[in-house]
Amino acid sequence: MALEVIMPKAGVDMTEGQIVQWNKKVGDFVKEGEILLEIMTDKVSMELEAEEDGYLIAILKGDGETVPVTEVIGYLGEEGEQVDTSAAANQPVVAADGQSVSAPEAPSQEAIAEVAAKKEPLADDEYDFVVVGGGPAGYYAAIRGAQLGGKIAIVEKTEFGGTCLNKGCIPTKTYLKNAEILDSLKIAAGRGINLASTNYSIDMDKTVDFKNSVVKTLTGGVRGLLKANKVEVINGFGQVNPDKTVVIGDRVIKGRKIILATGSKVSRINIPGIESSLVLTSDDILDLREIPKSLAVIGGGVVGVELGLVYASYGTEVTVIEMADRIIPAMDKEVSLELQRILAKKHGMKFLTSTSLQEIVENGNQLTLKLADGQEVVAEKALLSIGRVPQLDGLEKLELEMDRGRIKVDAYQETSVPGIYAPGDVNGTKMLAHAAYRMGEIAAENALQGNHREAHLEFTPAAVYTHPEVAMVGLTEEQAREQYGEILVGKNSFTGNGRAIASNEAEGFVKVISEPKYHEILGVHIIGPAAAEIINEAATILKMELTVDEVAQSIHGHPTFSEVFYEAILDTVGEAIHNPPKRK
Numbered sequence: 284m285a286l287e288v289i290m291p292k293a294g295v296d297m298t299e300g301q302i303v304q305w306n307k308k309v310g311d312f313v314k315e316g317e318i319l320l321e322i323m324t325d326k327v328s329m330e331l332e333a334e335e336d337g338y339l340i341a342i343l344k345g346d347g348e349t350v351p352v353t354e355v356i357g358y359l360g361e362e363g364e365q366v367d368t369s370a371a372a373n374q375p376v377v378a379a380d381g382q383s384v385s386a387p388e389a390p391s392q393e394a395i396a397e398v399a400a401k402k403e404p405l406a407d408d409e410y411d412f413v414v415v416g417g418g419p420a421g422y423y424a425a426i427r428g429a430q431l432g433g434k435i436a437i438v439e440k441t442e443f444g445g446t447c448l449n450k451g452c453i454p455t456k457t458y459l460k461n462a463e464i465l466d467s468l469k470i471a472a473g474r475g476i477n478l479a480s481t482n483y484s485i486d487m488d489k490t491v492d493f494k495n496s497v498v499k500t501l502t503g504g505v506r507g508l509l510k511a512n513k514v515e516v517i518n519g520f521g522q523v524n525p526d527k528t529v530v531i532g533d534r535v536i537k538g539r540k541i542i543l544a545t546g547s548k549v550s551r552i553n554i555p556g557i558e559s560s561l562v563l564t565s566d567d568i569l570d571l572r573e574i575p576k577s578l579a580v581i582g583g584g585v586v587g588v589e590l591g592l593v594y595a596s597y598g599t600e601v602t603v604i605e606m607a608d609r610i611i612p613a614m615d616k617e618v619s620l621e622l623q624r625i626l627a628k629k630h631g632m633k634f635l636t637s638t639s640l641q642e643i644v645e646n647g648n649q650l651t652l653k654l655a656d657g658q659e660v661v662a663e664k665a666l667l668s669i670g671r672v673p674q675l676d677g678l679e680k681l682e683l684e685m686d687r688g689r690i691k692v693d694a695y696q697e698t699s700v701p702g703i704y705a706p707g708d709v710n711g712t713k714m715l716a717h718a719a720y721r722m723g724e725i726a727a728e729n730a731l732q733g734n735h736r737e738a739h740l741e742f743t744p745a746a747v748y749t750h751p752e753v754a755m756v757g758l759t760e761e762q763a764r765e766q767y768g769e770i771l772v773g774k775n776s777f778t779g780n781g782r783a784i785a786s787n788e789a790e791g792f793v794k795v796i797s798e799p800k801y802h803e804i805l806g807v808h809i810i811g812p813a814a815a816e817i818i819n820e821a822a823t824i825l826k827m828e829l830t831v832d833e834v835a836q837s838i839h840g841h842p843t844f845s846e847v848f849y850e851a852i853l854d855t856v857g858e859a860i861h862n863p864p865k866r867k
């Protein structure tokens with residue numbers, strides 16, 4: 284893949300630099316460390332070295348031009364490699380063949396109107412595109428298409444809002460709020476709030492009914508938004524044909540393009556005893572109207588840990604079985620281990636890591652889970668939470684290229700079949716609702732206006748809504764060390780944060796990782812209060828490629844939890860005021 288050559292930020296105050304001269308021309312082979320070009324800032328002139336071996340395949344900014352810092356000025360790559368210059372929109376490009384070409388432009392509103400005016404009129408049951416699946420990817424795509432003036436239909440076999448609103452994000456967060464309320468009850472007396480009695484009971488019927496009312500409010504909202512945007516809403520199972528017709532019962536509609544947003548379903552494993560009715564999926568447990576005495580959670584990923592915590596806070600004995608050496612292994616190791624420690628200490632959750640389930644034996648009303656290392660876990664119920672796989676029912680007739688069971692898409696979200704797009708969980712790229720939103724939006728724009736916008740999901744934040752919360756964006760410390768060798772790591776703890784202490788939430792920390800040359804921030808990892816909120820600021824910082832020195836110029840309100848994030852950023856360069864001085 285081509286490597287961007289960017290105008291470097293060579294100092295805190297540097298906002299732009301002038302290209303004095305390129306020492307190489309397009310087509311030249313350049314060795315790592317060789318001088319590519321000379322630049323001048325308002326203070327100094329400097330030489331810019333190639334970061335790796337490669338051919339100079341494009342120059343976007345020529346001698347004498349002044350360019351803002353971090354803007355792409357050229358590309359290194361393989362011999363003859365074509366480079367996608369859409370990231371450097373509207374810049375003239377000197378390509379490998381020496382010809383001047385233009386970067387692809389996003390169509391203007393006038394261009395969209397012109398295309399719409401020229402296009403063949405649509406028949407009654409024909410649409411600019413048909414969306415199959417009304418989850419985050421699907422409903423976002425449909426509304427975006429309608430906003431851009433398209434005639435859009437959406438087909439949903441159950442409730443709008445998909446897994447996220449009906450069986451995922453929202454139901455779990457409703458229950459996790461209950462866990463937080465129970466935690467608050469425990470600390471009330473210590474703060475001088477004496478409850479008449481410390482006894483409480485949990486009415487499971489009411490908790491489920493309340494959860495259902497939250498879900499209903501939100502799914503009704505999505506349906507209302509679709510209708511307000513004049514999207515044709517069709518309830519039913521959609522069977523998609525290669526000619527881009529979609530059959531829903533006895534109705535057949537046709538899309539000029541199709542957006543497959545059929546999402547995902549619970550992944551199952553084939554081990555003896557797994558079919559027991561006492562083994563529940565996340566779909567089942569969200570409607571459970573009883574509290575099991577004990578619960579074995581098979582799989583310590585986000586879903587298993589969140590739901591495990593809900594039941595642990597209701598008084599259930601929870602044991603999490605995880606194949607990796609720690610829970611949620613995609614997270615930064617230090618954060619993952621700290622979460623495991625807190626959940627064990629505060630909520631009595633047990634974690635059996637580095638082992639796997641071999642067999643389940645049901646006897647009477649309980650299960651014995653036999654593990655590879657010889658341990659056994661006895662529990663009233665088990666939760667199967669080993670991940671999710673794409674939902675492909677209704678898509679069987681399409682000859683789509685697949686990648687490990689997922690629909691293969693390119694950066695435009697288009698599948699191997701031209702005109703058929705597949706955003707969201709069904710392509711397995713990033714199985715998160717907000718990533719599905721973005722993929723849906725991009726698929727809609729490309730389906731309607733021609734492929735011009737790519738999905739860049741590398742700075743998608745991810746959160747675990749435990750108590751304390753956990754969130755991350757960008758590279759983990761381990762990944763950054765692997766990619767960059769030397770890195771800067773800054774940390775600040777919630778234990779000294781005023782708002783956290785005042786809230787009885789003074790545990791956890793923020794870790795910030797930056798690279799040592801320009802201090803660009805590469806990753807942020809948080810365990811502590813409001814982590815899932817603070818991480819959005821971090822995601823913006825990473826997306827904008829801001830450096831430690833730039834963020835250091837901002838002011839964070841006091842007292843806030845996010846001051847810990849700010850101080851962790853300063854700590855990367857040893858300047859956090861509320862940290863002890865770094866040892867030299």
Ligand SMILES: Cc1cc2nc3c(=O)[nH]c(=O)nc-3n(C[C@H](O)[C@H](O)[C@H](O)COP(=O)(O)OP(=O)(O)OC[C@H]3O[C@@H](n4cnc5c(N)ncnc54)[C@H](O)[C@@H]3O)c2cc1C
Pocket residue numbers: 415416417418419420421438439440441442443444445446447448450451452453455519520521522544545546547565586674676677678706707708709713714715716717718719
């Ligand atoms: C327990 C749990 C908790 C989660 N928590 C979070 C969280 O906190 N944050 C987060 O970002 N993500 C979370 N997720 C993940 C999130 O729910 C998904 O990433 C997101 O829903 C994916 O959206 P989607 O539109 O791609 O698919 P889905 O939401 O799965 O939607 C697909 C829709 O397509 C419909 N459909 C499928 N086939 C057809 C057909 N042939 N015809 C008609 N309709 C069809 C389905 O009925 C469904 O409504 C969680 C998931 C689970 C299971």
